[in-house]
Amino acid sequence: MASRAVCGVYEIHPERVEKARAALPEEAVLGEAALLLKALADPTRMRLLLALKTAGELCVCDLALLAGVSVSAVSHQFRLLRQARLVAFRREGKRVYYRLADEHVERLLEGALEHAEENT
Template identity: 55%
Template sequence: MRTASQDDVCEIPCVHPEAVARVRAALPDTGGVEDATALLKVIADPTRFRILTALNVEELCVCDLAAVVGISESAVSHQLRLLRAHRLVTFRKEGRIAYYRLLDQHINGLIDSAVDHVRE
């Protein structure tokens, strides 16, 4: 097990109560933390992230998503059900075809930020 280096710890033990209070006040409650980490776990799957990234470009049907991501339509449908359950994607029907898109701009921003971060 790695021990903390001198750079990882304060040289003088002290607490800045005002800073601690400000940060604690800004943190989400326990339920918010649980929900946010559950969301990130869903996005962290490579297949689901590829689907979300594709939908960040444009709305696609299940067949198109399967072609883009390189998995079966059945596997895409399974992943889309999970993404819908976590309120990441939505769809509209046009005849017998369902077109999927990201639910809102928050999800677009999250995907954009993740991709931008790894490109830097």
């Protein structure tokens, strides 16, 4: 049977609780951060973002080929990534080119991979 981490003694540490509470961001910021992490929580979206991290900028057709999914599936994924402000885009005629929104996204991806690789 797996052991569970359970507090054997019910004891409150008010100073620590208040310090943690005071450091919490506003609800709107928490919501944005949760949306961002939710957008990252999909292997296809991670693959697409990592491709952008490496290539810098790719069109939807290139991304579809790379991910092994349809162009419409890529477009759907990028709607979610745009909502989370993880990617930016530009149009060139009928083509749409995507890139990572900024260096924060690159650091998020690097940190996620680094953390995941520690456990493999």
